[in-house]
Amino acid sequence: MAKVKYYYDSETLSYRKIERKKRTTIKFALLFVLASALFGFLFVFIASQYIESPKERALKRELANLELQYKLINKRVDNAFTVLESVEERDNAIYRLYFEANPIPSEQRRAGFGGINRYKKYEGYDNSKLIIESNKRLDLLQKAIVVQSKSLDEIAVLAEDKEKFLSAIPAIQPVKNEDLKHMASGYGYRTDPFTKVRKFHFGMDFTAPRGTPVYASGDGKITRADNNASGYGKHIRIDHGYGYMSLYAHLYKYNVRSNQKVKRGDLIGFVGSTGRSEAPHLHYEVFKDGERINPINFYYGNLSADEYARLLEKASLENQSLD
The missing domain is CATH 1.20.5 (Single alpha-helices involved in coiled-coils or other helix-helix interfaces)
Incomplete structure (x- = not known):
């Protein structure tokens, strides 16, 4: 009421x-x-x-899970790039160098995509930046893998010529160890025996008795066997192909003639002291693309690890050359 x-x-x-x-x-x-x-x-x-509703809580959990999955994907992409970079490094520093192929620059391996915006469809969302970045990195990884795959295809073609290439490289010591008195002088700055002036010595001097056999260090063709080069006396030059050439100077006499083809280990001449020489020895040089390089890097064919270590130690001493 x-x-x-x-x-x-x-x-x-x-x-x-x-x-x-x-x-x-x-x-x-x-x-x-x-x-x-x-x-x-x-x-x-x-x-x-x-206060979140059950639906909002479910959506937030789903979003957090998606963010976690994208982060895990990015981590896996990082790991894939690490592995790929290791393959690329071996490809440039070993495989392509070994087969005399130009290394692939990093700009080419990591080049992006020009033209239209490939990721416009991912714009306008809460996590657009994360999604776009992940897709960019996946695209870069895919492109880098394609570049590396093509590089390995090229290496495979070059490898078909491997046997011929390996036989041609000047890879043995031109005078046998048992015939040597000692390795007199290496590649680098040495004292000239005549002027006593310090100058660069472009080869290696192997001291041995007159008449000691001299062997071809790799397959190739004799381009010169004459006494017409200043200072070298009687000398032989072998064109091995692939940009390599070897030179054998101050010989006593020849066992080959110009334009003759030789194999690694063939007897080509004998140690002497002709030309600008202070004592019987073999002056040996290696050229790559017309430039003299250190012959010490090319004796893996007939020296043991210990023999090579001893030779390397002697070659590094800055003493007096014999020519």
């Missing part, structure tokens, strides 16, 4: 019943409904900012 309310009328000095008008009742009802709706809206709004 609704409570009845009264008010005191000072004119009549009596209490009178408060009569609520119907319009006022409706007004208060509407005001109550409006206030309730406003409070409910504010509650829902505040709750939506600070």
Whole structure:
């Protein structure tokens, strides 16, 4: 039962019943409904900012999982790049160098993609940067693998000529160890025996008795066997192909003639002291693409590791040459 309310009328000095008008009742009802709706809206709004719904929690877990998966993918891409870089390094420093092929520059291996934006479809999302970066790195990895694959195809073709190539390289010592007195002088700055001036010695001097056999250090063709080069005396030059040439100077006599083809280990001449020479010895030089290089790097064909170590030690001494 609704409570009845009264008010005191000072004119009549009596209490009178408060009569609520119907319009006022409706007004208060509407005001109550409006206030309730406003409070409910504010509650829902505040709750939506600070309280997650089950669906939102599920979506956040899914998003966090996707971010984790992308990070794991990037880590695997890093590992793949590490392995690929190791293959690329061996490809440039060993395989391509071994077969006299130009190394592939890193700019070519890691070149990006020009033209249109390949990743526009990934823009506009919360994690667009992560997704785009991951796809870029995957594309670069795929391109680098294609470049390396083509390089290995090229190496495979070059390897078909491997036997001929290996036979041609001047890879043995031209005078046998048992015939040597000692290795007199190596490649580098040495004292000239005649002027006593320090100058660069472009070959190696092997001291041996006159008439000691001299052997071809690799397969090739005799291009010169004459006494027409200043200082060398009687000397032989062998063109091995692939940019390699070897020279044998101060010989006593020849065992070959110009344009003759020889094999590694063939007897080509005998130690002497012709030309600009202080004593019987073989002056030996190796050329690559017209440039003199250190012959010490080409004796893997007939020396043991210990013999090579001893030879390397003697060749490094800065003493007096014999020519």
